[in-house]
Amino acid sequence: MSAQMDLLTGSAARLLIRSGQWRLPTAVLAPGFVQANLVVLDRAHARDFEAFCHSNPKPLPLLEKLDVGSPVPRRCAIEADLRTDLPKYRVYEFGSLAREIPDLRQEWQDDWCAFLLGCSFTFDTLLLDAGIPVRHLEQQCNVPMYKTDRELNPVGPFAGNLVVSMRPIPFCDVERVVGLTKPLWLAHGEPVHIGAAQDLGIDDLASPDYGDAVEIRKGEVPLFWACGVTAQLVAQLCNIPLMVTHAPGHMFITDLEIEELACGGKGLDPLPEEGSIRCPGA
Numbered sequence: 001m002s003a004q005m006d007l008l009t010g011s012a013a014r015l016l017i018r019s020g021q022w023r024l025p026t027a028v029l030a031p032g033f034v035q036a037n038l039v040v041l042d043r044a045h046a047r048d049f050e051a052f053c054h055s056n057p058k059p060l061p062l063l064e065k066l067d068v069g070s071p072v073p074r075r076c077a078i079e080a081d082l083r084t085d086l087p088k089y090r091v092y093e094f095g096s097l098a099r100e101i102p103d104l105r106q107e108w109q110d111d112w113c114a115f116l117l118g119c120s121f122t123f124d125t126l127l128l129d130a131g132i133p134v135r136h137l138e139q140q141c142n143v144p145m146y147k148t149d150r151e152l153n154p155v156g157p158f159a160g161n162l163v164v165s166m167r168p169i170p171f172c173d174v175e176r177v178v179g180l181t182k183p184l185w186l187a188h189g190e191p192v193h194i195g196a197a198q199d200l201g202i203d204d205l206a207s208p209d210y211g212d213a214v215e216i217r218k219g220e221v222p223l224f225w226a227c228g229v230t231a232q233l234v235a236q237l238c239n240i241p242l243m244v245t246h247a248p249g250h251m252f253i254t255d256l257e258i259e260e261l262a263c264g265g266k267g268l269d270p271l272p273e274e275g276s277i278r279c280p281g282a
Contacts, residue, residue: 009030009033010033010034010253010254010255010256011077011079011080011255013026013033013253014077014080014085014252016029017084017085017086017253018081018085020102022087023087023102024250025087025141025143025249025250026121026249026250026251026253027121027136027137027142027143027249028137028140029253030253031128032125032257033253033254033255033258034063034118034122034186034187034253034254034256034257034258034260034261035121035251035252036076036117036119036228036251036252036253036254037117037118037119037228037245037246037251037252038086038089038114038115038116038117038244038245038251038252039114039115039117039231039244039245040082040112040113040243040245041113041240041244042109042111042113042241043068043111043112043113045156045157046065046068046113048155048156048157049115049155049156049158050065052152052153052155052156052158052234053117055155056153057185058162058188058189058192058226059152059163059226059227059228059230060228060231061117061186061188061189062117062118063075063076063116063186063256064115065113065114065115065116066082067113068110068113069109069110069111069112071083073116073254076116076255076256077252077254077255078255080252080255082114083103083104083105083107083108084103084105085253086246086250086251086252087102087247088100088101088102088247088250089102089103089244089245089247089250090232090244090246091242092235092236092243092245093241093242094240094241095235095237095238095240096236100247104244107244112244116252116254117228117231118184118185118187118188118228118261119188119228119251120165120181120188120225120227121251122184122187122258122261123181123184123187123258124137125258126180126184126258127167127180130180132170132173132176132180133169134167135167135168135215135216136167136212139214141212142210142248142249143165143211143212144166144205144208144210144211144212144213145163145165145166145208145209145210145211145229145248146163146166146202146205146209146210147163147201147209147233148161148162148163148164148201148202149161149201150192150200150201152234157238157240159234159237159238160230160233160234160237160238161230161233162192162227162230163209163210163226163227163230163232163233164193164200164224165211165224165227166205166214166224166225167222167223167225168214168215168216168217168220168221168222168223169220169221169222170220170221171219171220171221172219174194174221174223177191177223178190181225183261184258184261185261186261187258187261188226188228189225189226191224191225192224192225192226194221194222194223194224195222197224200224205222210232210248211248229248232245232248
């Protein structure tokens with residue numbers, strides 16, 4: 001990770017993206033700032049999708065729901081523009097990936113409603129600062145992500161299976177990693193699974209469904225976190241007319257710092273009460 005990337009704030013990283021100077025995955029950008037998944041759909045489906053997030057908070061932790069028609073967050077990054085501030089977007093139409101584009105300026109509609117969902121890239125810096133290796137950063141690639149056989153709680157047209165990201169962790173550090181990530185429930189929290197990928201219905205870690213394969217070294221164990229790319233799998237299954245997301249790994253970078261998530265997410269939606277819903281993989 002270059003020194004220049006280390007010094008970027010969330011707003012500086014967004015300006016770099018908005019100007020077209022960064023079109024790569026964002027894991028290395030603005031360490032310490034919260035990153036987010038993006039989902040945009042028309043207002044007719046917004047209520048069901050919000051309920052879907054609350055029913056599946058592990059993969060879809062809701063940072064912010066924007067006002068209908070507005071691309072400007074009110075909490076996470078008040079000077080941002082969701083039409084321009086992500087490196088790459090995907091547009092799904094009736095379940096099919098219609099196109100992948102660098103901005104949404106020509107696409108944006110007045111009846112669209114945007115959602116920002118927490119991302120595990122947020123805690124990568126926390127692991128590094130604790131001396132724990134983060135392989136996709138070492139290899140300068142995207143994190144590997146996999147479809148699983150774990151079903152989500154359906155709401156309206158939204159249903160599907162959990163997608164997870166994977167980080168190989170030295171066995172001696174597993175307990176520390178769980179402790180470091182557990183408080184960060186708005187960034188997916190603790191791992192949903194540790195160890196054998198087959199227990200999640202994953203056949204081959206060398207062939208991720210999204211992102212890039214990474215090396216797993218002797219003495220390391222794979223740890224799996226719920227992943228916001230779950231929403232993109234859902235977009236392919238729900239068959240609604242339109243759903244816009246970020247391209248996997250190409251996140252929105254907020255002005256929130258990781259310490260704010262550890263304190264419960266200043267001013268953000270509260271965690272649903274334990275026992276009120278079933279969390280896949282929890």
